[in-house]
Amino acid sequence: MPELPEVETVRTGLEPVMQNKVILKAEVNRPDLRWPFPPNMAQRLTGACVVRLRRRAKYILVDLDTDETLLIHLGMSGRMLISDMQVGDFQLKNFVKEKHDHVVLYMANNIRITFNDARRFGMMDLVPTPRVDKHKLLASLGLEPLGNSFNETYLQLALVGKKSSIKNVLLDQRIIAGLGNIYVCEVLHHAHISPKRRSGSLSKKRVNTIVPIVREVLSNAILAGGSSLKDYRQVDGELGYFQHSFGVYGRESLPCYTDNCDGIIKRIQQSGRSTFYCPTCQT
DNA sequence: ATGGGGGCCTGCCGGC
DNA sequence: TGCCGGCAGGCCCCCA
Numbered sequence: 001m002p003e004l005p006e007v008e009t010v011r012t013g014l015e016p017v018m019q020n021k022v023i024l025k026a027e028v029n030r031p032d033l034r035w036p037f038p039p040n041m042a043q044r045l046t047g048a049c050v051v052r053l054r055r056r057a058k059y060i061l062v063d064l065d066t067d068e069t070l071l072i073h074l075g076m077s078g079r080m081l082i083s084d085m086q087v088g089d090f091q092l093k094n095f096v097k098e099k100h101d102h103v104v105l106y107m108a109n110n111i112r113i114t115f116n117d118a119r120r121f122g123m124m125d126l127v128p129t130p131r132v133d134k135h136k137l138l139a140s141l142g143l144e145p146l147g148n149s150f151n152e153t154y155l156q157l158a159l160v161g162k163k164s165s166i167k168n169v170l171l172d173q174r175i176i177a178g179l180g181n182i183y184v185c186e187v188l189h190h191a192h193i194s195p196k197r198r199s200g201s202l203s204k205k206r207v208n209t210i211v212p213i214v215r216e217v218l219s220n221a222i223l224a225g226g227s228s229l230k231d232y233r234q235v236d237g238e239l240g241y242f243q244h245s246f247g248v249y250g251r252e253s254l255p256c257y258t259d260n261c262d263g264i265i266k267r268i269q270q271s272g273r274s275t276f277y278c279p280t281c282q283t
Numbered sequence: 284a285t286g287g288g289g290g291c292c293t294g295c296c297g298g299c
Numbered sequence: 300t301g302c303c304g305g306c307a308g309g310c311c312c313c314c315a
Contacts, residue, residue, distance in 0.1 A: 003308060034291070034310085037312085058309075076309055077293075119292045137310090175312080182308055187298085193314055249308085271287060271298060 002074040002177030004058060004145070005218055009225030010080050011055045016111065017082055018050045018062065022108040027108040028103050033117060034075065039127045044068060045105065045126075057141050057177035061132060069129045073137075075121030081114040141177040145214045150176065159199040159207055164207070166202065167195035169271050170210075182249045185276045188218050189248040192258070194270075194282045195275045248276045256281060 002010070026045035028037060036043070048064040055061065062070035074080075085106065097104075103115040103124065115124070127135050142158075143150040158175045159166070169175060170184045179187070187197050190213045191204060247257050248265055256263040256278040261279025 006308080077305065082308080117292095118294065119309095120291070121306090162285095170287080180308055270299095272289085273308095 001107075002058060002076075002078065003180030003183050005221035005225055006057055007058045007060060007074065007178075008222050009228075011053050011060050012075070012081070012226060013223070014080060015053050017054060017107065017109065018113065022047065022049045023105050023113075024108050025106040027104040029104075032168075033120045033124060034045045035123055037124055040128060041124070045070065045277045052100060054067070056138055057144070060277070063129055064166075067129050068126050068134045071123070071125045071127060071132065071135060071137075072115070073123045074121070075119060077116060077119040078115065078117040079120035081116060083112045085110050085112045085116070089209065102202060103225075117129050118171075139239060140174050142173060142175040143177065145176050145178050145218055145249060146230070150211065150214075152204075152211050155211055156204055156207050159202060162199035163201060165195060166193060166199045167275055168170045169199045169220065170214075176214070178218070181273055182246060183217055183221065185249045186247055188259075189212050189282060190217060190282065194279075195270060195277050197283075248278065250275060 015058065023045050024047075026042040028042045031037060043065070045064075048066045048068070050061040051065050052064055053060060058073060060072040060074075062072065064070065072078075098114075098116060099116050100112065100116050100118045100120075102117055102120075105113040107113065115122070123137075125135070125137075132138065144155060155176075159169060162169055167184055170179055170187065171181065185195070191206070191209050192209070193202065251265045252267040254265050256265055256280065258281045261278060261281040263278040265276055266279050268275050268277075
C-alpha cells in the first residue's frame with residue numbers, strides 16, 4: 001500500500017513512541033528482506049536513542065544518537081505495529097510472534113514496535129547519518145512533491161520531449177519522489193488528463209494544473225491518515241494500512257464522479273500495472 | 284539514454 | 300473443499 005501519505009502517517013504514528021526513547025533491544029528474525037540487513041544490525045540498534053524521525057519519499061529515516069540512521073522502506077506490504085509490553089517482556093520472550101514479524105524493537109517506554117512484511121519487498125539499512133542522502137537508494141530520488149522546489153517550471157522541464165506516458169513519468173521516483181500507482185491515477189483523474197497521454201504532448205497550461213492537484217491529493221490523504229490515526233492503545237496499533245475512499249482507483253466499471261461526466265471508469269495495463277481512468281473526461 | 288518487462292515474495296479472491 | 304490463475308499500493312535491474 002504505502003505511498004507517500006501512508007508513509008507519512010506511519011512516521012507520525014511512530015514519532016510519539018520512538019522519539020527520545022532508547023531501544024532496549026532489537027530482535028532480527030531473519031537475515032534479509034528485499035536485501036540483506038546490514039551487519040550486526042541488532043547490536044548496532046541496541047542501546048541507541050532515537051533522536052528524530054524523518055521521511056524522504058517513501059522512506060522513513062530514524063536518526064539515532066549513535067550517528068547512524070535506520071532507513072526503512074515498507075515495500076508493498078510492510079507494516080509497523082505498536083504494542084504495549086510488560087517490563088521485562090523482551091527478556092522473557094513471552095509475547096506471541098505473528099507470521100512475518102521480521103524485526104522487533106523493544107523501547108524503553110515499554111512499547112514494542114514490530115515490522116511485519118509478508119511479501120518482504122521492504123528494506124532496512126543502517127547508514128551514517130551525515131551520508132544518508134548519499135545512500136544508493138536515496139541519491140537519485142527526485143523532488144518531494146510537497147516541498148517548495150516542486151513547481152510548475154520544474155514539472156514542465158521534466159516532461160518536455162518525453163515520449164513515455166504521463167502516468168509513467170509521474171510514477172518515476174527520479175522526477176517526483178513519493179507518488180505511487182494509486183495517487184497517480186487519482187491526480188490524473190482530478191486533472192482530467194488521460195494516463196496514456198505522451199508527456200511531451202501536454203500543453204504548459206495543462207502541465208501547470210498538475211502541480212497544485214498533486215499537492216492537494218497528497219495533503220488530503222495525509223489529513224485522512226492523520227485523522228484515522230487513533231491512539232495505538234485503542235486499536236490494534238497497526239500503522240500503515242488504513243483504507244481511503246478513492247475517486248477512480250479500484251472503481252472499474254463504475255460511474256465517473258466528475259461533475260457532468262457520464263463516463264464509466266476503465267481499467268488498462270501500463271508497464272504491467274493497472275491504471276484506472278475515465279475515458280470520457282480524461283483526455 | 285530511456286522505455287518496457289521480468290523478477291522478487293506471500294496472500295487473497297474468484298472461478299471451475 | 301481444493302486447485303489455479305490473476306492480482307496486489309514498490310522498485311531494482313537487465314535488455315533492446
